[in-house]
Amino acid sequence: MPASTARRLFPMPLRRALPCILIATLLVSQPVPLRAQSSSPTPGPDSLPSAQPDAAQASPAKAAAAPQADAPPASTPDAPEAVEPDKPGVDMGLVRSVIATALEFLAPRTLESHTSRDFTLWGLGSLTALDPMLTLDTRGADIRLLSGQTSLLSQPAPPAGNAEDWAKLAVDFISTARAHSESVADASREDLVQAFFDELFNHLDPYSRYIGPSSATTDRQARVGGEADAGLSLTRKGRDIIISAVNANGPAWTATVDPGDKLLAVNNRLTAGQSVETVTGWLRGEEDSRVTLRLLSPGQRRGHTVVLHRAKVPPETVFAFASGPLVVLRVTSFSSDTAEEMSPYLDQATQDPNLKGLIIDLRGNRGGVLQQAVTAAALLLDRGVAAVTDGRDQQANHIWAVQGGDMTNGLPIAILVDGRTASAAEILAAALADHRRAVVIGSSTLGKGLVQTVAQLPDEGELFVTWSRVIAPLHWPLQGLGVMPQLCTSLGETEMTRQMHDLAAGTLDNQPAVEASRLARFPLPVSRILAIRKACPAALGSDRDLDVARAVLENPKWYKTAIAAIPGEAASSASASAATAAH
Structure with a gap:
């Protein structure tokens, strides 16, 4: 639903304070000082990652460049020294810094324990990918680089956990490969780094990854907003520039600016005859700088002036519209402001005395910021555990408990999901379903229950590293399993008709699959995951x-039957969830 439609239906009220999130760590320890600190744990999927992963948003911290080692390890007497090729344009010092920083960041955080040796040798597999004649021999005490049967370089293997020495070895081997291989020499610094991490992450989970500098900048802007502007979308009609949408997160939202208004001037520059791109550029500027708009509303003869302060505007992710006695909230992803977007819509919608229910549409939502999913759950729960994250690094272990009060006072809720619903969206659906606060309708979701933490590297690229698993309030793992809906719509029209007939009779056909999913515990064999998911592909x-959601919300008995399919009560104490999640 377009933002403009949502705005007409639900004028923005004053934003109320968001509910409290209580975070209890499973284990308490002092964080180890690292050059690369956790930047934002994000459960966004690969398409985001914002997520990506895929993101609980911690304070951003930029990873510093790793210092150079004091001295290189000695080469074996009969082996050639590492050779730096006479090729311009590749800063191998920066490559070394990136690899060293990444190795130190990875070692304590990956779900399974690996050493700097493991990571480096995996990454150096990129040389073979670039040139199949190049191979590594790791069988002895030395690491050797071969071209066919010819030894190009041999170096003693450093201690397995020494990130600095392994980073130096990696750069020595890459430099030597560049001197002897045209295909490696032709690769840019960005290509070499990307190839190294691509090969490294092939040995880990599907969601850990490296994103190069340009893509990382785009991803960061998607999570927290890019260049400061007014939060307006524009279109052109004849010679006129028309406001087509107003971003609810932007400075124009609370001003007298509406979709359909004609934008006459920006800072006294007339817009008539200008392109949309040109006027959009006029709206951008330094954060908190003033921009003056001259507007003419439809049906008015006199224009009016609005002065705004530019701001970095996260993408709008929540859109609302009315459907009879129901309100539909379409949540497209979880950015840094998603819960704050939801709050005023809920506040406004619940003022309607004829409101019968709320539909939260998470279909196609690939996830994003983990904390935003938890905060969104807090808007609709009085108290309880929304999720538990459990990893090898003690800083990854959290019990995400919420309290603050249900904004809707128990209003019936239906959540729509499909096979693309992932990550943070699954966390919200699981939290509300496990607390018997919502009926989930649709198909099995993606099953992306791994959380990534993000580090910014010295080349301005980013590492997304999986460091924890998500455990739902009823202690079942999201990874692989996904959320099993109470009402399955993916089996065809005939089966759906039968389900609705049985629901009217007080029976939920999918209850066995719902119960089986809630009784599952980590680790879960793939065969068991497939058997459970088969009930609702x-x-x-x-x-x-939407038709099923409307029918269920408008019939309290059907809603009660579907809610009762969730076995038992969700964990109400942090200690209960902690005991189950620990392993």
């Missing part, structure tokens, strides 16, 4: 989902 959403 993942599929794309359809109009049928």
Whole structure:
């Protein structure tokens, strides 16, 4: 639903304070000082990552460049020294700094324990990928680089956990490969670093990854907003520039600016005849700088002036519209402001005395910021555990408990999901379902229950590293399993009709699968995951989902039957979830 429609239906009220999130760590320890600190644990999937992963948003911290080692390890007497090729344009010192910083960041955080040796040798597999004639021999005490049968370089293997020495070895081997291989020599610094991490992460989970500088900048802007502007979308009609949408996160939202207004001037520069791109550029500027707009509303003869302060505007992720006695909130992703976007819509919607229910549409939502999913759950729960994250690094272990009060006072809720619903979206759906606060409708979700932490590297690229698993309030693992809906719409029209008939009779057909999913515990064999998910195969959403949601919310007995399919009560104390999640 376009932002403009949502705005007409729900004028923005004053924003109320968001509920409190209580975070209890499973284990308490002093953080180890690292050059690369955790920047933002994000459960966004690969398409985001923002997520990505895929992101609980911690304070951003830029990883410093790793210092150079005092002295290189000695080469074996009969082996050639590392050779730096006479090729311009590749800063191997920066490559070394990036690798060293990454190795130190990875070692304590990956879900399974690995050493700097493991990571480096995996990454150096990129040389073979670039040139199949190049191979590594790691069988002896020395690490050797070969071209066919010819030894190009041999160096003693450093201690397995020494990130600095392994980073130096990696750069020595890459430099030597560049001197002897045209395909490696032709690769840019960005290509060499990307190839190194691509090969490294092939040995880990599907969501850990490296993103190069340009893509990382785009991803950061998607999570927290890019260049400061007014939060307006524009279109052109004839010679006129028209406001097509107003971003709810931007400075124009609370001003007298509406979709359909004609934008006459920006800082006294007339817009008539200008392109949308030109006027959009006029709206951008330094954060908190003033921009003066001259506007003419439809049906008015006299224009009016609005003065705004530019701000970095996160993308709008929540759109609302009315559907009879119901309100639909379409949440497209979880950015840094998603819960704050939801709050005023909920506040406004619940003022309608005829409101019968709320539909939260998470279909196609690939996730994003973990903390935003938890905060969104807190808007609809009185108290309780929304999720538990459990990893090898003690800083990854959290019990995400919420308290603050249900904004809707128990209003019936239906959540729409499909096979693309992932990560933070699954966390919200699982939290509300496990607390018997919502009926989930659709198909099995993606099953992305791994959380990534993000580090910014010296080249301005980013590492997304999986460091924890998500455990739902009823102690079952999200990874692989996904959220099993109470009402399955992916089995076809005939099966859906039968389900609704049985629901009217007080029976939920999918209850065995719902119970099986809630009784699952980590680690879960793939065969068991597939057997559970088979009851409601993942599929794309359809109009049928909305029809079922309307029917359930408008019939209290059906809603009660579907809610009762969740076995038992969700964990109400942090200690209960902690005991189950620990392993």
